[in-house]
Amino acid sequence: MAPRHLCAMVLCELLASRGWLMMLRGMSRRLVNPSLKRKRPETDSPGLVDAERAILDSIKGKKDLGIWARDIKQETKLADHVVNKSLKSLLAKKLIKEVVNIQNKGKKHYMAVEFEPSKEISGGEWYVDGNLDKELINVLKQLCLRYLRTQKVATLDGVYNDLKKNRVVTFDISNQQVSEILNSMVLDNDLIEVKSTGLGDYHSIPIGTVCYRIASAAGVAKGPKVGAFASIPCGACPRINLCTPNGVISPGTCVYYNKWLSIDF
């Protein structure tokens, strides 16, 4: 199989696994539709003791922000062992769930099952269990680059439509998400952002529309003269502020210079 096809297959498999996970999440959202809650509002907490009810009310009150265990204790004024026991019971009854709070991953954060964590807690669409989903981001970047290599220039809509049309992405990805991916690639200097002039390569794109093209191969560090400082040890040195002509760190004794000049000690 040609490497290109193999690569595409690997990408699809990875996305499929992501898509599968995303579908499950979506399903779980549909499964916990509050319709059940609406049907029997007074029985959503059957068999709860007072303490559990109080704690559940406290957690539900925070909706999609959730609440930290210690805050529950402060709010309900219940003893620690009572709160802990109640939380275990509520978890077992699937009335509440533990979520990761990206602001403080070490602390246990609780939320009622009918809510999804807000962006403030989860970190947003690009976060999974409190961590940035770097694998997904990299895959999407590669897909965008693959499309842009076949075009001299492309708009956001062009890239988005390509991803949707070729069904390489098995989950719902928004135009906004593709825009975020492209912008991060501009920041990485993999792409350059330009505005259409309506001429030449831009003839089919309305004037003023934001477009993207692959950045030139010269890149950043290989640029002439302006990269000259970065290409010597001083440019990369984290100790330049401590370096003096006759100090402990000095050009005469610098280990980075020795390595650069391939001089033996």
Next chain:
Amino acid sequence: MVSLHGVQLATHLISSFYGDLCSKVCECLLRRGTLTLAQIIRFTELSRENVINCLRVLIHQNCVQAFAIQQEGAFGEAPRIITQYMALFDNMIHKMRAPKFMQIVSEELGKDVGSSDVHVVRESFNRLLIARFIERCPAPEPFLAPPADGETPAKKRGAKSAKIGEERQTTEQRALAAAAPMDSMRFLMEMDDLSEEKSEECTNSVTVGEKRKQDVLKSDEDVLDADKKKEVLWRVNFEELVRRLRHKACISYVKTRINDEAAIVLSAMLELSRHSETWQKAENSAYLSINAIYDEVIKKEGGLGMDFERIRASLEQLGCQCLETGVESVVLRRYGREAYRIFRLLSKAGRFLESDKISDTTFVEKKDTIKILYKLWKDDYLHMEKVMTSGAKQSLFLLWRVNKEPLREHVLDEMYHAALNLRLRIAHEQDKGKEILQLPREKLVGELEKRYKLLGKVRVILESSLMNLDEAIMLFHDF
């Protein structure tokens, strides 16, 4: 004021070329600003004779400019005229660019400008003048008239000078302007050597390839030979040489960053603007019509066949991103790729951004984002402000931005530091290998030959790096 490492580099250069005493005087002027002779003697703790000799050398070499100013008398005394001396930092740094300047001159005019035959010298002189590589010397001691009653010099010169700030800086700029020959005279060759244009004719400086010595006289006339016969003296026009180097670097940058066509257009534009009477700074370049650019472009190799539409497209892409790219390169190498993304975001935004927004846009974990931002801030690459929101729940927000002008000065200072380090390392390697370098060729065999070759290789790496860094310094300094 000159930055810390700028002072160190300039002092080191003066020491290399003219000795430690001159470097002491130079350092004193760079650190303390414009001073009188008496003040220089007091601060350097050198003898009067030594200070006078050093000032004479530094003035001859265009590293110091003298000017006369009226000082108000104390306790009812009449005002008197005093002479002050100011350091010319740029000209000191130019000392390390002499080989580069010689290369530009020989590329344009050939190698025979150094001949001693009088006819060849005169012919070479004319060619240097036409190319504007040499210019008339400034006046040795222009007099600055006191400002009109009720006005400070800053107010008198208007909003632009008010922006500059302190009165002392305005005085120095006035001194340079007063010393400079008139634009119409600057490159004008007189038939005889006498010139009557200005009473403060330059009586000292360097003629092409020669030094002049002055007789020792009293007071500040010891330094400035007021009685010498007035004659036109000439010096190297650094402004033109730096402009050529800057243009070359810009064209090369554009060729790499955009494409050949954009480089051709820029080259044509720069050629057209070269002989206009404009200041060196990019923002004051003359505007050029598209027709003039087109006419010039089609003369260039590769330019024939370019039409207006392609020129327009190229011009649209031409933006001077030299400085930003240089700083970004440093951030990438020193702090890593995530820091590079963060820095580029803030640089492009040009305003404050909050930490979470930065994290979301750059796809960097929130905790890592904060660490990177603090590191960049600690090293003066970013500006930070804290905002506390009041209300039911108090929250602390950290806002970050790139301040371009302070950053440019900071990076320029680091580049001066690096240039000084390269020079010191070159000297260090020379010193370490002096025994081998002094050996006759026939003895350089085996291990000695290996070490000799290594010394040569090291020297090439260091000197070529210094040349490249120096061109980047020129770009940073002038933009």
